[in-house]
Amino acid sequence: MSAVSYADAIRHGFEYAMERDPKCFAIGQGLWSPWYVGNSMRDLDRRFGKERVIDTPVSELATTGAAVGAALNGYHPIVVHPRMDFMILAADQIVNQAAKWRHMLGGKVSPTIAIRGIVNRGGEQGAQHSQALHSWYAHVPGLRVLMPATAADARDMLIAAAQSPDPVMYIDDRWCYELAEELAPAADIDVAAIRPMVRREGGDVTIAAASYSVTLALKAADLLAGDGIEAEVVDIRQVNPLDPTLVLESAARTGRFVAVDGGWSTCGLAAELLALVAEGVAPSRLKAPLARVTLPAAPAPTSKPLEAAYYPTAETVRQRVLKLFG
Amino acid sequence: MSAVSYADAIRHGFEYAMERDPKCFAIGQGLWSPWYVGNSMRDLDRRFGKERVIDTPVSELATTGAAVGAALNGYHPIVVHPRMDFMILAADQIVNQAAKWRHMLGGKVSPTIAIRGIVNRGGEQGAQHSQALHSWYAHVPGLRVLMPATAADARDMLIAAAQSPDPVMYIDDRWCYELAEELAPAADIDVAAIRPMVRREGGDVTIAAASYSVTLALKAADLLAGDGIEAEVVDIRQVNPLDPTLVLESAARTGRFVAVDGGWSTCGLAAELLALVAEGVAPSRLKAPLARVTLPAAPAPTSKPLEAAYYPTAETVRQRVLKLFG
Amino acid sequence: MKGFQNALGALADPKELTGALDLKNLPTDWLVDKYRDMMTIRRAEEAVAGLVRSGEAKAPCHLGIGQEAVAVGVSAHLNAGDKVYSGHRGHSHYLALHAPLDGMMAEVLGKATGASGGMGGSMHLFAPEVGFHGSVPIVGATIPIAVGAGLACKMDGKGQVAVAYFGDGACEEGVVHESLNLARVLDLPVLFVCENNLYSSHLDIHLRQPSNSVARFAEAHRVDHRVIDGNDVVAVSEAAADLIANARAGKGPGFIEAVTFRWLGHVGPNEDIDVGVRRSPGELTAWKRRDPVRRLTDALSASRGVGQDRFAGIDAEIVRAVDEAVAFARASAYPEDRVLLDYVYAGGAA
Amino acid sequence: MKGFQNALGALADPKELTGALDLKNLPTDWLVDKYRDMMTIRRAEEAVAGLVRSGEAKAPCHLGIGQEAVAVGVSAHLNAGDKVYSGHRGHSHYLALHAPLDGMMAEVLGKATGASGGMGGSMHLFAPEVGFHGSVPIVGATIPIAVGAGLACKMDGKGQVAVAYFGDGACEEGVVHESLNLARVLDLPVLFVCENNLYSSHLDIHLRQPSNSVARFAEAHRVDHRVIDGNDVVAVSEAAADLIANARAGKGPGFIEAVTFRWLGHVGPNEDIDVGVRRSPGELTAWKRRDPVRRLTDALSASRGVGQDRFAGIDAEIVRAVDEAVAFARASAYPEDRVLLDYVYAGGAA
């Protein structure tokens, strides 16, 4: 067996889900193009046919709505939005419709839809081609929000999303696409069972993150080991609904907590993680104030040096952690 | 002088802003209807003419975009969305455009737009007619988010929004419309100067809130006084950018902190407030874990008893505070 | 606006088309059934109006009295396997499929026995067993959802169709345009039914669009369309028969513009003639002369000799059924608190 | 899709319309100026292509080589008081207004001297002093913004107009439909210019719409429209003259569908014939025969006797200007880090 990249793992997830379930199909912009979604869906149209891998007009809202409609009628569509920025146009169908139909119609119908929003930033793409808006969707009850940090999760969460009885936001980050690891054979996955997990153990500080930020956290933990600090890294994985058990246990044990997130700070995922710890861990157990590492409060720039200043790195995380020991 | 209601105060704000500035105009659905936006804009069309108070087709996205366009060309439009739920359809123009044009075009142009989103819930209106999504907009750098809690602020923040050099989300809650107080003469207001303020002093616990939740917090503080607990109530007012100074000072002093918010919990305003305190106040100064009072993680129901179970009351806040002293 | 176009002509002029319907060669019993369906809708909505007036119903209720012929004419060609979606003014679309009266009344009162378990109220009805797959009040939202239902029908390959009901105001939402294109490009079996009642909330169409006929959008998207008198159940039925048959046969979507008028205000039980920017008592009185029910009974009496007693007998049955449904609704319990969280995710609260 | 309609006929057939332009009675100097404008765009975009190839430019660059006649024909009737908005493929719209070449090159490289201070790159240009009020890459986003600019023009009452450039793909976004209606209902001075290059990214229009002509949307919204050969600068100029004059005179919006073709791929400097679902080397070669520049020079040589030396002189000036702009861009500094926060709110960081 050889290592599979995160991008290929996504494709394997599609293949598994679509092979297992004839009611599963994919729809979105760029699905008939070899280079569109970072090669993570290459040749799916050839394999499953253009009737099950549907490329669409430039109509985010109706496309997403149509997937909701198919989902309400026995299908398991996976809608693909090549950038989260464009997906904003589909927000009504995601937030007002997909998230609410089960509840507001009495629990009798379920939009079994997976909505894949890709974070595609850097490369001087600028303010409208860089956003990571997972915190918006995490705010909305009724949606499940999955953010894979590893190749294995990229595949398995895709399968879970495709098989989920609830609407799922599946959010992958192109900065993860080169991550690679050997994968066990694919299997069915229960979305409700996807919970936070420890990616690295440590007793001095807890660093919680999701998606690409887990990579940063792990690199920072390596650096911190050199500083004599053992960091525990918790990968949140399912950011809504968020099971706080592991985070609370780890933070109570280490007494120091830093959340790292690739989105903005205010009302973002890092804020939620801090709030959970602040509510759930007695102040007497904390050895330092809690901390966040997020994007600065600004739209994404384009210019090379500004991009370098804008995106946090492992070193940014390390510095923030070191302050807690200052 | 006699007391002016919150709803009338909003109208006075429009009157002042439009009288002072011929470039200020209002646009949105229902503006020619006597009963549409809770009477908060009654007869403005008669007073200023239907060319400056424009009722529109059912087109949230283009209407908001058109206001952005007018704002980029020397005008100060106030777009009115009778419900925040419908405003989701305009999210691209708010988040991708209004919030970003200044930054991404080099600081040389400013969408001087005010976007009024009304929270209109209760009354068995259900999941798509009840949302309070202020936390979404607070997440987005470039937007200012104002949430008036009193009649005076309802008027003054409207004026500040209409005069702001930055795009402003002005979010009012129809549950506040009956609040009334005497108002000083209207004056120009600098939006950047709108900061949190203490609505009630107290030394035992800090309750922070915005908009209608301030009313709940004040009522809860009255109840708590009967329990022998003096609560300090901080009205956040401008929830983005959020100046944390006062919140941190108060929380450090009382050692107990509860955030009350009319939105959902996960990645919401209450989470942000807890995160700020958890970052900015040393654990040693805290006498109890921090706490939130928010909506349950569910869409709004319609049925009367479920609405009663869904919306927090002053008693809910009181109980949550009492636990901190348990 | 310059150059508003009255493209509808007589269809938008309430002085026209007020006489007895042309019944073509339709069977009398079939027509009497349509009478029963229309009267059921009307009496049921009158009962809802009563519940709102009495304060028992609190949820916003948008009544469609005066518009009954559209849903009845369309539903005549639908079956339980088809998938109907509607919006805020959906009672008629639900009842025309013979969905349970008591479920509707209970839903209006927010009771656990309601069509949506009391979780939605008047604006959220659900009866998939008869083909009513849901209504929601975000204007335009169910249109792409119906397109997706049509995609499911096409994939299922059983000749079923999806129907989207919406209004002239909804045509101003961009999603309508996207949905028409998508249905056309994918050749989906979707029937778009626009009830053009010439108003969106308080605004007359001439204040919102440059023409009073919305079928021009179907034309732009190359979707086969018919513009008809929406107060003529025979005309609606004919147009629906045609377009539904085409959709079942794989010929793609169709669009009906049914011109009609609502007798009551945008929301609630009053006429609201003071609220509309142009709506006047005169306009309303004139439109009531184009009553879809009366025009059918006139024709049935005149050309088929159906007697007053037959109508009266039906009316009595309807009144009884509506009364029973209201009593059922009143007697029903509210949902339990636990469903507030139980219905959010499959398998209960997270 | 069933029944795709080739409504454009010869306009969409690259074997047609390849000869010298009909120059009508337009002055030779005016026409030579249009040559200069088109060649400036072409050479500038070729230089951008070079910067992308060399790795100096990283931001996504969408080049419009082959489409130069549209912007040049439209801009001939605009002045600095007008308000032009564009999208991801906006270099030509910017340059046709004679906005600074060096500002564009510097912006492409993300330098502080760029049109947007280095904050936007190729997809975000800004030169309000010549009427270019901004381009952004969310497809369709600047269309309602241009409508609002038109509202400002109307309120200003100075006879100015707003222009929205967009593509055939953008027409699939609902906001286009909402924007056309709003501009029509409010009678705004807005010129909608659709560059129909028959592709949206990798997809041919026949895979996305039921007809290859998008002017049907203007028709549906009762917006005055012209469908023209977008590779004929004279035809574009005539249509624009007409519709802009009407808009200035208070007659409301206009719509131009300019049929054209891009020679390079959707993004970047390559032809990408392998990427398009239908785009082929043959199609591209055929379309290059409808070169808007060559058809103009052929006509100027044949019917106005303009000599090769005059063109060569202009070309030399252009090459020099482009080279200088690239050198300027390379030599310029990047923005300072502090602007990252300073540009978020008025008066600097919050």
Ligand SMILES: Cc1ncc(C[n+]2csc(CCOP(=O)(O)OP(=O)(O)O)c2C)c(N)n1
């Ligand atoms: C997205 C959205 N915008 C606005 C509204 C408020 N609203 C409810 S019904 C309605 C009018 C719709 O008119 P039309 O589509 O003609 O239907 P009718 O009421 O005439 O049946 C409006 C504007 C809404 N519910 N959803």
Ligand SMILES: Cc1ncc(C[n+]2csc(CCOP(=O)(O)OP(=O)(O)O)c2C)c(N)n1
């Ligand atoms: C809202 C949104 N959806 C999708 C995209 C991705 N995208 C960028 S350009 C483009 C094609 C647009 O085609 P067209 O409007 O015809 O313009 P052209 O590229 O042909 O000039 C697409 C789909 C985007 N930028 N914004």
Ligand SMILES: [Mg+2]
């Ligand atoms: Mg209507």
Ligand SMILES: [Mg+2]
């Ligand atoms: Mg194109």
